[in-house]
Amino acid sequence: MNQVLEAIKKRRSVRFFHSKPIEMDIITTIIEAGNQAPSAGNLHPWRFIIVEDEKIKRLLLEVTLSKWRKIVEYLKNTRPEYYKEIMFESRYRELEEPKDHIYFHAPIILFIIDFRRHAVDCALACQNIMLSTYSLSLGTCYVGFGAMVTDNAEIRKVLELKDDEQIHTIVLGYPKEDLPRRPPKKEPQIKWI
Ligand SMILES: Cc1cc2nc3c(=O)[nH]c(=O)nc-3n(C[C@H](O)[C@H](O)[C@H](O)COP(=O)(O)O)c2cc1C
Numbered sequence: 176m177n178q179v180l181e182a183i184k185k186r187r188s189v190r191f192f193h194s195k196p197i198e199m200d201i202i203t204t205i206i207e208a209g210n211q212a213p214s215a216g217n218l219h220p221w222r223f224i225i226v227e228d229e230k231i232k233r234l235l236l237e238v239t240l241s242k243w244r245k246i247v248e249y250l251k252n253t254r255p256e257y258y259k260e261i262m263f264e265s266r267y268r269e270l271e272e273p274k275d276h277i278y279f280h281a282p283i284i285l286f287i288i289d290f291r292r293h294a295v296d297c298a299l300a301c302q303n304i305m306l307s308t309y310s311l312s313l314g315t316c317y318v319g320f321g322a323m324v325t326d327n328a329e330i331r332k333v334l335e336l337k338d339d340e341q342i343h344t345i346v347l348g349y350p351k352e353d354l355p356r357r358p359p360k361k362e363p364q365i366k367w368i
Contacts, residue, residue: 182306187355189314190279192348196227197283201311205347208307209287212300220293221300224286224334231333232284235324239277242323243270277320281346286321286334289341297343304345314350317343 176184206223214220226232250258261267270276278284285304289297305315321344324330334342 178310179306182310185354186306186309187314187357188316189348189350189354190316191351192279192281192314192346193351194280194282195349197313197348201313202283204311205304205307209300209304212296212303214296214299215293218290218293218296220290221297222288222290224288226284226286227282232278234330234333235284235321236275236277238324238327238330239320240270242327243277243320278318278344278346279316281316282348283346284318284321285345285347287343287345288334288336289343291339292341294341294343297341301343301345308347312349313347314354315345315347317345320344 202225206225209221209223210219226235247258247261250261266276274280287297287300287304301317305317308315322342325336325342330336336342
């Protein structure tokens with residue numbers, strides 16, 4: 176199998192990382208891969224923020240968890256059935272454990288900041304980053320929860336977020352164990368015309 180197809184097939188979301196820092200040339204390479212993504216009008220409507228600082232990571236985790244607690248409380252009061260459904264899933268119940276189940280203690284939290292709501296362009300950059308990181312034997316996980324920090328004033332200041340910017344979050348590091356098994360993938364729905 177050619178290497179691109181192999182990377183697409185074998186990349187997995189990784190949630191256990193060594194604390195070992197990531198070399199600068201690796202970070203430069205994966206950012207460059209993200210920056211090679213196609214973008215509408217070739218605008219490159221993104222910028223990248225690499226978070227290594229433990230204090231900022233702690234702040235990100237606290238703000239995300241606090242937002243999550245508010246959402247859970249809201250669902251408990253307004254949509255009890257949905258609340259029960261969510262709490263049935265261990266990945267949501269475990270969020271409150273002392274372990275970091277949001278950013279997974281990753282050595283790097285990478286934000287891809289989307290200018291003027293160019294979410295599609297940024298998603299393409301994210302996939303380039305995840306595949307290139309895999310090809311360098313590191314692991315990544317896209318963290319949807321990461322977007323919950325967007326309305327926090329302190330974090331907005333740290334990230335220098337402008338009004339019309341959104342964030343995408345990828346955590347990365349050296350995987351602590353073998354890559355997880357491939358989760359079941361559905362057969363594609365295809366219509367030939
Ligand atoms: C938009 C998006 C949001 C995601 N958010 C999270 C998240 O917050 N936490 C997490 O552990 N995984 C998250 N994931 C990873 C998915 O759970 C994962 O891609 C899926 O289970 C398939 O596994 P695979 O990536 O190994 O193929 C997210 C993925 C996407 C695309």
